[in-house]
Amino acid sequence: MAASPSLSIAIIGSGGAGALTTGDLLLETACAAGWHGLYTRTLGPQIRGGEAAGLLRLAVHPVECLPDQFDILVGIDWLNAHRFGAEIKVGPQTLVISDPRGGEPPPMVTQSGARVVEVPMKEMAKAIPDGRPNMIALGIASRLLGFSAEQVSAPLEKRLADKGPAAIEASLAGIKAGFGAAAGIAYGTQLATPRANTARRWLLSGNEATALGAIRGGIRFAAAYPITPATEILEWLAPNLSKVGGTLLQAEDELAAINMIVGASYGGTPSLTATSGPGLSLMIEALGLATSAEIPIVVVDVMRGGPSTGIPTKSEQADLNIAVYGMHGDAPHLVLAPQSVGDCVFTSQWATHLAESLQAPAIILSDQFMGQSRAAIERPADVAFIGARTLAANIAGTYKRHAMAANGVSPMALPGTRGGQYTADGLTHTERGTPTSGAADHLAQLDKRRDKLDRFNFGDHWASVEGEGDIAVMTWGSLTGAAREAAAHAVADGIGVRVVAPRLLAPVQPERLAAALEGVKRILVVEQTHGRQFHKYLRAHYDLPAPVRAFNRPGPLPITAGEIHRAITEWR
Amino acid sequence: MSGLDTRLAAKPADYKSDVKPIWCPGCGDYHVLMSFTRAFAQLGLPPEQIAVVSGIGCSSRIPAYTNCYGFHGIHGRSLALAAGLKVTRPDLTVVVASGDGDGYSIGGNHFLHACRRNIDMTYVVMDNHIYGMTKGQPSPTTEPEYDTALAPGGTGVAPFHPLVVALASGANFIARCFSGEPNETADVLAEAIKHPGFSFVEILSPCITFRPDEKVWKDQVHAASVGATHDQGKAARRLMTDDGFNIGILYRGNRPPYQPAVGATDIDWSELERDFEL
Numbered sequence: 058m059a060a061s062p063s064l065s066i067a068i069i070g071s072g073g074a075g076a077l078t079t080g081d082l083l084l085e086t087a088c089a090a091g092w093h094g095l096y097t098r099t100l101g102p103q104i105r106g107g108e109a110a111g112l113l114r115l116a117v118h119p120v121e122c123l124p125d126q127f128d129i130l131v132g133i134d135w136l137n138a139h140r141f142g143a144e145i146k147v148g149p150q151t152l153v154i155s156d157p158r159g160g161e162p163p164p165m166v167t168q169s170g171a172r173v174v175e176v177p178m179k180e181m182a183k184a185i186p187d188g189r190p191n192m193i194a195l196g197i198a199s200r201l202l203g204f205s206a207e208q209v210s211a212p213l214e215k216r217l218a219d220k221g222p223a224a225i226e227a228s229l230a231g232i233k234a235g236f237g238a239a240a241g242i243a244y245g246t247q248l249a250t251p252r253a254n255t256a257r258r259w260l261l262s263g264n265e266a267t268a269l270g271a272i273r274g275g276i277r278f279a280a281a282y283p284i285t286p287a288t289e290i291l292e293w294l295a296p297n298l299s300k301v302g303g304t305l306l307q308a309e310d311e312l313a314a315i316n317m318i319v320g321a322s323y324g325g326t327p328s329l330t331a332t333s334g335p336g337l338s339l340m341i342e343a344l345g346l347a348t349s350a351e352i353p354i355v356v357v358d359v360m361r362g363g364p365s366t367g368i369p370t371k372s373e374q375a376d377l378n379i380a381v382y383g384m385h386g387d388a389p390h391l392v393l394a395p396q397s398v399g400d401c402v403f404t405s406q407w408a409t410h411l412a413e414s415l416q417a418p419a420i421i422l423s424d425q426f427m428g429q430s431r432a433a434i435e436r437p438a439d440v441a442f443i444g445a446r447t448l449a450a451n452i453a454g455t456y457k458r459h460a461m462a463a464n465g466v467s468p469m470a471l472p473g474t475r476g477g478q479y480t481a482d483g484l485t486h487t488e489r490g491t492p493t494s495g496a497a498d499h500l501a502q503l504d505k506r507r508d509k510l511d512r513f514n515f516g517d518h519w520a521s522v523e524g525e526g527d528i529a530v531m532t533w534g535s536l537t538g539a540a541r542e543a544a545a546h547a548v549a550d551g552i553g554v555r556v557v558a559p560r561l562l563a564p565v566q567p568e569r570l571a572a573a574l575e576g577v578k579r580i581l582v583v584e585q586t587h588g589r590q591f592h593k594y595l596r597a598h599y600d601l602p603a604p605v606r607a608f609n610r611p612g613p614l615p616i617t618a619g620e621i622h623r624a625i626t627e628w629r
Numbered sequence: 630m631s632g633l634d635t636r637l638a639a640k641p642a643d644y645k646s647d648v649k650p651i652w653c654p655g656c657g658d659y660h661v662l663m664s665f666t667r668a669f670a671q672l673g674l675p676p677e678q679i680a681v682v683s684g685i686g687c688s689s690r691i692p693a694y695t696n697c698y699g700f701h702g703i704h705g706r707s708l709a710l711a712a713g714l715k716v717t718r719p720d721l722t723v724v725v726a727s728g729d730g731d732g733y734s735i736g737g738n739h740f741l742h743a744c745r746r747n748i749d750m751t752y753v754v755m756d757n758h759i760y761g762m763t764k765g766q767p768s769p770t771t772e773p774e775y776d777t778a779l780a781p782g783g784t785g786v787a788p789f790h791p792l793v794v795a796l797a798s799g800a801n802f803i804a805r806c807f808s809g810e811p812n813e814t815a816d817v818l819a820e821a822i823k824h825p826g827f828s829f830v831e832i833l834s835p836c837i838t839f840r841p842d843e844k845v846w847k848d849q850v851h852a853a854s855v856g857a858t859h860d861q862g863k864a865a866r867r868l869m870t871d872d873g874f875n876i877g878i879l880y881r882g883n884r885p886p887y888q889p890a891v892g893a894t895d896i897d898w899s900e901l902e903r904d905f906e907l
Contacts, residue, residue, distance in 0.1 A: 343702075475675070
């Protein structure tokens with residue numbers, strides 16, 4: 058039997074069939090046994106009863122993107138599977154497990170040339186008291202991937218602990234039956250044995266990682282208004298903030314949420330809210346207020362398909378424009394984008410540190426794919442980026458909240474500080490904070506707010522720059538993993554590729570990008586938008602030293618490593 | 630309310646800043662500012678322990694005219710901003726200043742939820758039944774027949790009844806004042822600040838420039854004939870049937886304020902990571 062460093066499996070079922078649970082358990086089993094994995098759930102818009110699929114890629118190395126084609130597809134049933142269409146790639150190499158009583162396989166299966174093996178999962182489940190077809194599917198998939206029954210049972214027992222021994226027994230019986238059924242399926246590939254790994258590893262979603270990074274960075278207050286696909290950040294923070302002496306307040310709308318965090322931060326508490334595109338649209342006015350009044354805040358936008366309500370459950374990168382340019386007036390602020398589930402921890406922590414240090418709002422652009430995927434990662438290193446706000450103390454004489462300073466950052470008096478009383482204001486103000494409509498004051502404060510960002514040394518974290526070669530792939534956010542994998546394939550073909558992915562989107566870093574692109578002959582810009590927002594942003598702010606091609610597509614279809622690889626090789 | 634210290638023997642002037650108001654001569658808001666500083670002095674609150682939060686409009690200019698910490702935010706959102714401040718800084722006395730446009734129109738939803746949430750703060754709405762800063766457009770409390778450029782011949786729309794809305798939404802203290810009676814208003818403000826939970830004080834504050842007809846308010850207002858009730862049902866009947874000029878504390882509730890525990894750091898954040906460990 059051949060050993061593969063990476064295998065991928067998709068589990069499909071109609072809502073309630075348990076496809077997603079099967080995927081979660083496969084991920085937990087694999088990761089507990091030492092493999093790496095990335096697992097994303099994809100759903101239709103229905104709250105219950107629509108289509109659901111768990112997309113899982115397992116490997117001996119860290120995984121940051123989904124495959125171009127799935128090795129195994131298990132259809133617990135096919136009732137709504139056609140709605141996934143091109144989202145789940147099936148090819149001649151794919152092994153499809155199909156229940157003959159689960160409806161007709163969709164065209165993506167029948168037209169793919171894939172080998173289809175029928176297993177009567179429903180019928181087998183019926184033979185077990187309280188048996189469920191998704192547990193049969195779990196047994197089949199586990200056996201095909203090369204797990205033992207013991208490896209599968211531990212996470213299952215943990216997950217079903219609340220449901221009692223009868224439920225566990227029924228599930229274990231289902232898994233056993235699935236193992237039996239899979240024994241008769243000839244499948245020539247298994248996952249290679251994972252490397253012995255002594256590093257501490259975590260299994261978490263991007264949204265959880267973002268929330269944890271925020272707490273690491275010093276966030277102690279969050280305001281919450283639920284929105285798909287950002288809610289998990291807020292739900293994780295709700296119990297955990299209180300454990301570290303903070304709190305979360307549910308707001309009546311996003312307008313309130315953003316103003317609550319401005320108020321809390323004015324009082325000295327590092328503060329965050331999380332939302333998605335529609336919520337960010339509502340928050341823009343207050344982001345301008347925080348810019349003007351120099352109040353540090355962090356806003357996470359877990360991007361989904363837009364505009365308007367768009368596709369709430371699917372990923373896109375099309376909030377770049379609003380994040381960078383959304384505010385009226387000249388309003389310099391920070392925009393950052395994590396690049397993987399693991400990087401969400403770092404970027405969120407760094408964003409908090411930057412916002413606090415620079416007394417400016419920071420927008421973090423995550424996305425649905427990264428936010429709602431679960432991945433096994435090595436524990437991110439502890440970094441020293443903790444909220445570091447410059448405070449005013451021992452104030453004598455007239456306090457000037459917005460005093461000019463060499464680095465543009467003026468000490469902030471917190472309420473309670475004697476002699477520091479001032480009024481924070483969205484009106485153009487003097488150094489003292491008093492409203493004015495004078496040209497000189499307006500210019501001075503605009504300069505101050507620009508300079509404090511421009512003069513700050515953001516260091517090497519501004520981007521990830523990897524590889525060497527005369528082709529640069531420029532991308533950002535969750536596409537970075539696919540770009541890296543594409544680059545690795547190209548290097549294996551003998552084509553030198555470097556991947557340049559800015560983590561800091563605003564303020565722009567022209568000198569650093571010039572250094573990163575030195576000597577390149579071609580620049581391929583890859584992004585998940587319809588309007589080439591990233592391409593235009595690069596064109597507007599940077600001197601790109603070589604011919605540029607854009608490879609862009611809107612959501613919900615993910616851009617895969619294979620597609621980027623083809624775009625690289627075709628441009629020779 | 631927090632940080633009471635009556636030993637200081639504070640004077641109203643201690644709470645006034647040197648910033649000159651932009652208000653028109655004769656504006657009721659001058660008297661409201663006077664009532665603010667008198668109430669703060671009466672309570673002996675250290676100015677640095679008070680935060681005055683506002684939105685946009687003539688009345689919302691008040692924070693900078695005090696010598697307290699202030700926040701002049703964006704239109705309609707003062708209550709939300711103040712909520713974030715108060716839950717994270719329960720040591721502060723938080724007073725929110727607004728007007729009938731800022732508070733009842735663009736900020737209407739926040740008004741409902743601030744009443745419901747019952748965080749310990751005092752909400753003062755200077756109601757002049759008009760948008761003054763934008764020069765005379767009808768507000769939610771403008772009479773339906775009042776003629777303006779934006780609504781020639783009147784809006785034809787029934788005015789909003791803020792006190793009834795406050796009661797129905799859960800406000801814990803409801804009063805009406807008249808700006809022309811700054812001492813009485815200061816006393817009510819002091820009571821509102823002392824009362825736990827969300828206290829709502831509507832101050833009739835005439836706009837001499839765009840509503841010269843409001844000069845007669847001084848003859849129309851009258852002290853409430855009975856004291857504050859604790860009974861929501863009774864309060865509802867009184868508020869529904871009053872003439873809009875009934876002055877005094879009209880309702881005192883006893884709901885406990887919402888205040889989560891903050892500031893205690895029981896565990897290090899690294900403990901939070903355990904959930905994720907494989």
